[in-house]
Amino acid sequence: MDAFELNKHGKIVFPSNCFPDLDFSTFDTLEQLDAVVRRDFDAKAPTGTHILEQIKTGSYESKFELMRDMALNLFWANRFKMTMFDVRPTRWADVPRTRDDVFVPVQTPWHEAETKVAAVFSAYPNLPAQWDDEVEDSIFEILFDVFGHRRNHATKLSPVVPTVAELLSDPANQTLRLNKFDPDFRRYSYTEIIDCNEDVAELEALHRWSMVLHNQYPWGRSEAALVAVSELRDDDYVVVFHPRDREVANFLTRIAAGHPPKKAAMAVPEVIAPVRPYPAIDVRNDFVVQPRIEAIAAAHGDQVCTNEDLIRNSAYNWSPMSAAEIRDKTGIEQRRYTSGSIEELSLRAARSALAHAGVGPEQIGAVIVCTCTSSRLIPSIATWISGALGIEQTHSSFDLVAACAGLSYGLAEAVRILQEVRRPVLVVCAEKFSDKIGNVRPSRMIFGDGAAALIIGPAPEGAPPDIEYIQTYASGPTSQVNSILWPNPAFGNNITVYGPEVKALAGRYLVQMLDDVKALPDPDGVADSLLASVELIIPHQANKTMVIDLATGAGLSPDQLYFNIEKVGNASSASIPLAIHDAVRDRVITAPTRVFAPGFGAGAVAGYAILRVDPAVVALDDPVALPAESNTIVESLTVPAAADMALAFG
Known part of the structure; x- marks a missing residue:
């Protein structure tokens, strides 16, 4: 993507700041990826439990503070999906069973999801707007639609998603089923995200975040549920993960092979002063x-x-x-x-x-x-x-x-x-x-x-x-x-x-x-x-x-x-x-x-x-x-x- 571009409002925009785009050609091990993910996502992201505690103790002073934590939590919950995979809702009967480049995740239900979602829903209206009530409410509507219908527990997500065969190896494995799928479900286009325009700088950034996060779940939220794989029917839709590009696919292949190249760390030498100073010219x-x-x-x-x-x-x-x-x-x-x-x-x-x-x-x-x-x-x-x-x-x-x-x-x-x-x-x-x-x-x-x-x-x-x-x-x-x-x-x-x-x-x-x-x-x-x-x-x-x-x-x-x-x-x-x-x-x-x-x-x-x-x-x-x-x-x-x-x- 371009380093920067001017949107239709004449404002400079940095696409990489709202579209996570890790370079997987630089990773040889899961540990290397984990270090980058922890730095870019975990270090700043509050868990759902942390958000709940902040609400209970009255620590949020504005609507913006609460929404920012919600957005950071959702980026963290999507840290592997949005950096590694294209997500395609697919009819279960049409999902290949034996390919090694098609993945369906095993999902763990989000712990105390209803309590956390209800706490956010109740807390938000009672907080003051930090800048603009109307704008902040419109952003919250997008964010809460995603946050409120999140199903999976994010703490122990793995970048290595099971193949379909691995998913089927245990009938009790749970994955996301879409009871109804609309192929015309609303997605924000790249242009809409880039052209986002708000008077307050912080709200403009948060509005972009919310649109990017919305696009991570291109289906009706209320129609999604975690079910055991044994309960899937041919006409059910499931969320299938495909490697985002060739570099991600190659990285997954390197991990599966289990033989990453070994790079010896160079010893740090002692610093030795020159035999005499260098005179100025x-x-x-x-x-x-x-x-x-x-x-x-x-x-x-x-x-x-x-x-x-x-x-x-x-x-x-x-x-x-x-x-x-x-x-x-x-x-x-x-x-x-x-x-x-x-x-x-x-x-x-x-x-x-x-x-x-x-x-x-x-x-x-x-x-x-x-x-x-x-x-x-x-x-x-x-x-x-x-x-x-x-x-x-x-x-x-x-x-x-x-x-x-x-x-x-x-x-x-x-x-x-x-x-x-x-x-x-x-x-x-x-x-x-x-x-x-x-x-x-x-x-x-x-x-x-x-x-x-x-x-x-x-x-x-x-x-x-x-x-x-x-x-x-x-x-x-x-x-x-x-x-x-x-x-x-x-x-x-x-x-x-x-x-x-x-x-x-x-x-x-x-x-x-x-x-x-x-x-x-x-x-x-x-x-x-x-x-x-x-x-x-x-x-x-x-x-x-x-x-x-x-x-x-x-x-x-x-x-x-x-x-x-x-x-x-x-x-x-x-x-x-x-x-x-x-x-x-x-x-x-x-x-x-x-x-x-x-x-x-x-x-x-x-x-x-x-x-x-x-x-x-x-x-x-x-x-x-x-x-x-x-x-x-x-x-x-x-x-x-x-x-x-x-x-x-x-």
Whole structure:
């Protein structure tokens, strides 16, 4: 399914947040599946017994609180059905008896079902609405219709559903019988669910949940009953489970075989310090060709996703959180996504930078793309951009994976290459996270899309460099190296952030970088140190709350730092150059300014650059779409024509 789409009301919607879609290709054992199910369903879901106790003790303060628990309970009760199987009511006489890919569950009656259902029915009208009585009552009607007619006990459900032969092996086994089945029973369409629209974000999310849950029981609720399999008649309808897709079928086959592949856990090595520290690169004294920043251009994502949008799209496995709480936790009010590809986003930034610098494709000596979210390996984005720009040849074009330290890594390589080619180097920092998040809430709260491009050319003879110092680092304890993962099989191959480890690596590197810069001299010989000569600090826009906390602990003042993360989110390698662009746009930088730009992040990488930023080199126009001829280039490069295939392969 699409990572996001705009519904008919112009609102951004994340389909994966309401349609559970586990990637079964990543599971080899029931234990692995169980761990994911417990994390996504059990950890947040109250049992029916818990809901009953909450009602008895008067713990629910609003209708919404009760309904949210009902919905979480129903997702939990359907955790295997909705993630593994297509459910098809089938006449008993037509159910195959010997196939190993057709399943009918053995059901256990829900313990004290009548008491629990009656308690919910009685409690709801006496609770106050949290926002809107009419809307909340309409959602309750859908939810209670499902909750009130649930038949099975959910605590000990198994993902391995019996085959028909296994069901029949004991005549006392119970399953669900539909006394009457209407093939035209009302189901909500995908479009209806996506187009759900409520004024209150939390109610919109709950309304979507209720429609998804309704579709899990496509039959008249009052017509369903648990009966012993021996009582089934040919014209009775039963609920038959079919594997949802080939990956689920393959997983069930692996489990039945009982021989999952064994993967040995890698031993955690002792962390050993380097024999001596790595000195910062003193560009002025270490290189002959001095670098000049000829242009900085930005390409922000075209789609705004606010914190309110996140709450409207609250997933079935999210604990309660408000838009204001997301802002307080991260410092982010919105993030930007791109409707296009990362290649298109990169090309937008590159073209803008070339135009602003007045540099033609024939002048570019190298193209470096810094990204950790490319979904392509061949050709690399850098070589793709080289072709899309009409460059016949470069000295080198390559992608560089250094995550949130991408700018410092990219600038270090650009300055080195500049010594050889003595002509402009195009550095593009680009990320597209929006299609790599799924329903992982910490990632959804933080990451955005964006690209920035810099033209690094040779400075005039005798002129000082615009890039004065560069430093890069990598590695540390494996817990920090693996603190941000993508793809992560445990989270459906979506990007995952382990917060405490990220904060530990960021704090470690920030102190180290500040100590480095304090020990370096002011290139102009005026201030006591390089740090004292810095006029503005533009850090990696990781998490504003976290970075300010770490910076304050390291002796910095928040007013020394510039952030644009409130409106852009965390764009990893692109975050610092996007912030430099926005600092000029916001008139925080109005004259040539010495900037300290520290970055740190995934893979336990880090680095910084000391830059002289002249606002004149920043391209403030940010076209939001490629021109028509660019789209033609994109199409021709990504979808080879049949004639091209014939030429290549005969």
